Amino acid sequence: MMVGGDICNKLWVVLGLRKLSGGFSGNIGHDPHIMYTLSAIQVLALFDKIDVLDIDKISNYIVGLQNEDGSFSGDMWGEVDTRFSYIAISSLALLRQLDKIDMEKAVQYILSCKNVDGGFGCTPGAESHAGQIFCCVGALAITGSLHHVDKDLLGWWLCERQVKSGGLNGRPEKLPDDRENGGISDRPEDAVDVFHTYFGVAGLSLLEYPGLKPIDPAYALPVNVVNRIIFKK
Template identity: 45%
Template sequence: DNDNDTTDSKESSIVEWVVSCFDESSGGYGAEVGHDGHLLYTLSAVQILAMADQLDKVPVQRVTKFVASLQQPDGSFIGDQWGEVDTRFTYCAVSTLSILQQLHNDDIIAPIDMDKAANYILQCRNLDGGFGAVIGAESHAGQVFCCIGALSILQRLDVLLLLLSPSSSGATTRLEWWLAERQCDSGGLNGRSEKQADVCYSWWIISALSILGRIPFISQKRLASFILKCQDPDDGGIADRPDDMPDVYHTFFGIAGLSLLGLLHNHSNHNQPTRRRIDPIYALPQDVVERLGLKAQVIQHDDDDHDEPLDPRLERYNVLRVP
């Protein structure tokens, strides 16, 4: 009982702090109390409050207006008033609006131009199959997740398939293989060519492959081994790579990657708390996504060489079946 009381107290204090980070002048959330509102921190705040089942503390209309005000004429999004454009911000915008029931709500008109947002993302696609932060920028695994995740929430993955190739399979494979080629000799994944493996890409890449229905394109066993080698056996936590200092950032992404690989949910010890599965699109526990009724689109391939059963956590979404 004392443990439960402590947990409830910590959650309440976290919720209180997140609420206090709301920026009255902009209508978004800042990184700290008194900071300017920014799309990155607005999504983080909404995600935290969603997990705590405290979305009633969000001034939905003000946040919606803030997010919508940041969409540019070409469909892209800036992060705040200072004007930086990045496909990360597009993902933050559409994910925030979806969680707040403002994107796929039959009772209201979408506050952003979803077609323009999707078209801008598609223009950030490169010849190697990846996506960059802006049009013409180098492909990066983090940006690939943001672009694929945003298209998934916008339910525009079918447009991606059509634009990649008349037959859809050839150029789609460029994207999938670009992701697969991120696996290094260590088993870990890097964010772009000629870079070291880093645990954080266990999330960015596996989540994108999950949405695309291509997790088997990498060695899951070798990746899991890499993540586990990055643990600190004495103090706990997970680092970016073996023998480095662990931090909260990489601990989250390491655990999230193991969850997407299905390696955290097969225990039989009933004395342990239930380990909640993470959703690869919204980066929220699966039960939270289900409670909110969030929508998205995912791909399932029905080809002979890589036929993979659909991940059960994705069955609730609009499934785009590709021959």
């Protein structure tokens, strides 16, 4: 696919953050991390340029972060979080390399983080949080394991996140945040930023706001991009 000069420059910025390990860093001089590796894959996926990546090297980097219990570390320093499980699974699926990890252990670890309220935490025994729920449900969806989710119980917990203002919080007794309600800044009167704008637009797309492309809720990418990569449509 031909790309314009401005887009080409942006892609080179992303590719300039590649590390010898196969992972990507968040900025020049930083260590590689699984989060930024997914971000790089997503950017290249949006521009239909995944083919410029060393897929084997990147996938091997991600596979090397899986722990014996099925969890994933974010980087060489070993922090474990269900966010990283989602990121690893999503990244490998986009690279069509999902069979490289121990899928059964990965799913079982995520399920070990499920709570009696139907939600999921960052590690086993941690409180349920909407952010972790997105990651865990997304990972289970990608791996074909959604049958493990108690949809009614989890749906009720999520419905209870809505507060009087109409916004939603991530967990009980917290302020609403646009990552859950589809705003552009995190809260009314707060400054706009790229991070919350992304989640705001994604939320509006899921609510079928006019003029927006449909987004795949598991991959957090436009449906046409996911169809092109995953389903070859």
